[in-house]
Structure formats: structure tokens, C-alpha cells
Amino acid sequence: MKREIITTADGSRSIRIPEMDENYHSSYGALQEANHVFIEHGLRAILKKNTIRIFEMGFGTGLNALLSAQEAIHLKKHIHYTGIEAFPVSVDMALSMNYEKFVTADVEAVFPALHLAEWGSEQHISPFFTLEKIQQKIEDYLPKTRSIDLVYYDAFGPSAQADMWNLNVLEKMADLLVPGGLFVTYCAKGQLKRDLKSLGFTVESLPGPPGKREMTRAWKG
Ligand SMILES: C[S@@+](CC[C@H](N)C(=O)[O-])C[C@H]1O[C@@H](n2cnc3c(N)ncnc32)[C@H](O)[C@@H]1O
Numbered sequence: 001m002k003r004e005i006i007t008t009a010d011g012s013r014s015i016r017i018p019e020m021d022e023n024y025h026s027s028y029g030a031l032q033e034a035n036h037v038f039i040e041h042g043l044r045a046i047l048k049k050n051t052i053r054i055f056e057m058g059f060g061t062g063l064n065a066l067l068s069a070q071e072a073i074h075l076k077k078h079i080h081y082t083g084i085e086a087f088p089v090s091v092d093m094a095l096s097m098n099y100e101k102f103v104t105a106d107v108e109a110v111f112p113a114l115h116l117a118e119w120g121s122e123q124h125i126s127p128f129f130t131l132e133k134i135q136q137k138i139e140d141y142l143p144k145t146r147s148i149d150l151v152y153y154d155a156f157g158p159s160a161q162a163d164m165w166n167l168n169v170l171e172k173m174a175d176l177l178v179p180g181g182l183f184v185t186y187c188a189k190g191q192l193k194r195d196l197k198s199l200g201f202t203v204e205s206l207p208g209p210p211g212k213r214e215m216t217r218a219w220k221g
Contacts, residue, residue, distance in 0.1 A: 003089070005096055009210075013097045015061060015089065022160040024060050026186070028211030031063070031102050033186060036209035038064045038152045041217055042184035043071055046149055051078045053145075055176055056152040057138055057164070059083030061097050062114040064152050065131065069114070070107045072128040080122075080130045082148075086137040091115050138169055148176040153185035158192070167195050174199045177220045188214035 004016045010029030016022070026033040046052060052072075056064055065081055072079040094115040100108040110125055117123040119133045134141065138155075151173045155164035163169070165187070173183055183201060185192070186208065193203045193216060201218035208215040 001087070003093065005093065012063075012099065012102060015093070020156065020160050022156050025063070026209060026211055028209065030061075031099070033209040033212075034063045034067055037186045037215050038154070038184060039067050039071060041206055041215065042150055042152060042182060043068055045217070046182055047075065047077065049077075049149060051080065052150060053080045053148050054082070054150045054152060055148045055173075056081065056083040056154060057169075057173070058154040058156070059085035059088070059133055060154070061089060061094055061099070062111065063097070063099055064154060065114050066099055066103060066107070066111050069110045069125060069129040070103050073107055073110075073126055074104075076128060078128050078130070080132075082132045082134065084134045084136060084138055084141055086135070088119070088133075088135060138164070138172070141172070143172065143176050146176060147178055149178060149181050151177060151181070151183045153183060153187070157187065158189055165189070165192060165195075167198075170195050171199055174201065174220060179220055181220045183218040183220070184216070186212065186215050188212070188216050192216060193218075 006016045008014050008027050008030045010032045012031035014025040014030040100111050113125045119135045122132045125131050158165045196203050196218040200221045204217045205214045
């Protein structure tokens with residue numbers, strides 16, 4: 001499938017798949033969206049823990065992992081980050097993203113390290129950030145752990161890839177989380193919220209990033 005690099009409205013790059021008419025991030029700003037949805041309303045909501053285990057559905061360009069690593073390094077908290085990705089971006093393409101310029105100098109080297117890291121095993125990217133990239137379809141993934149504190153649900157939207165939002169996959173996310181764990185996504189569809197409630201989550205609709213009225217955050221009961 002052909003991928004094109006695009007520049008979003010805040011100057012950060014993203015990837016577009018013309019065949020699907022779908023982008024990896026909001027065209028209003030990849031960086032703004034990632035910071036707002038996943039860092040501000042996800043990671044920062046559970047910072048009381050000293051070690052945080054994150055699971056990302058759709059590792060893609062690694063932007064969410066980079067911003068999470070920056071938080072970990074600055075706050076001196078350990079993050080164990082598992083990213084699942086069925087169709088990895090090539091290292092060359094990933095390294096053409098311009099994300100290093102949006103992080104502090106002490107974190108710049110993390111971005112290439114995320115992409116050069118081997119798939120399928122734990123890699124120590126920094127003393128505060130351990131990464132495990134899994135190349136697999138989420139449908140085939142059998143969770144090894146049920147100790148995840150935070151799920152970043154960053155699949156393509158329901159109109160582009162409805163299968164990623166069905167109850168079976170969402171149930172897998174619920175199973176991964178510890179009680180009190182958090183599920184966060186940019187998507188605000190009513191069906192998603194109803195499904196999360198049916199899985200025992202307490203669901204919140206929060207203001208979305210620029211260009212989007214709402215996003216969804218859900219706490220596992
Ligand atoms: C919205 S993009 C992810 C954006 C990514 N978090 C980033 O910051 O670049 C969705 C991602 O899900 C991946 N994906 C698509 N189908 C998948 C599947 N069945 N299982 C796992 N990953 C899948 C895509 O390849 C793509 O990287």
C-alpha cells in the first residue's frame with residue numbers, strides 16, 4: 001500500500017495512505033493531537049504511579065512513543081511501552097518524520113532508537129524507557145500480560161477500518177488493563193462509548209484536539 005509523507009497544520013509530519021483516504025494523524029496537527037489525546041489526557045492522568053505500562057494499538061511513526069519517552073525522562077518515571085503494529089513503516093520513512101525538532105535536546109536521540117530497535121523483544125531505549133515492538137495484527141495478538149496501566153488506542157478511524165473498533169478487539173484491550181487502568185483514543189463515536197460501557201468501563205467524553213469536538217477516555221472498573 002502506497003504511503004506519502006505529509007506536513008500537518010502545526011508543522012509536524014505524518015503519513016497519508018491515499019488508497020484508504022486516511023492519515024496517520026489529524027491534518028490539523030499530528031503533534032498537537034498526540035500531545036492532547038495521549039499525553040495530556042492519557043499519560044498525565046495516571047502519573048501517580050512510578051512505573052507505568054503502556055500498550056499502543058498502532059505503533060506507526062512512533063510519535064506517541066517518543067512523546068511518552070520524553071515524559072518519562074523528564075519526570076524520571078519508568079515507562080514500559082508495548083507497541084503493536086501489523087504493517088511497520090520502513091526505517092527510512094520513519095526517520096524522515098521531523099519529530100526530533102519538537103522534543104528537548106536530551107530526548108532527540110530517542111526517536112531513531114525507537115525505529116532501529118529490534119522487533120519482538122524488550123529494548124532499553126533509556127534508563128526510563130523500555131520498548132517492546134510487536135509485529136502482528138491485533139486480531140491475532142494473545143496478550144501475555146494483564147498488567148497494562150494505559151492503552152493508547154490509535155487505530156485508523158472506524159470509517160476506514162471498522163474491524164479495529166469491534167467488540168472483540170476492544171474486549172482484548174479491556175483484558176490487558178489492570179483495574180483502574182485507562183483507555184484513551186481520539187475517536188468519539190457513540191458506538192465506541194456504548195461498547196466500552198458494556199465492557200465495564202466508566203466512559204468520559206473530553207474536549208478533542210484542534211479540529212475535533214470530542215475524544216474518549218475510559219477507566220476500567
Ligand atoms: C492511525 S495509524 C497509527 C498512528 C501511530 N500511532 C503514529 O503515531 O504514527 C494506525 C496504525 O495501525 C496499524 N494497523 C492497521 N491495521 C492493524 C492491525 N490489524 N493490527 C495492528 N496494527 C494495525 C497501521 O499500520 C497504522 O500504523
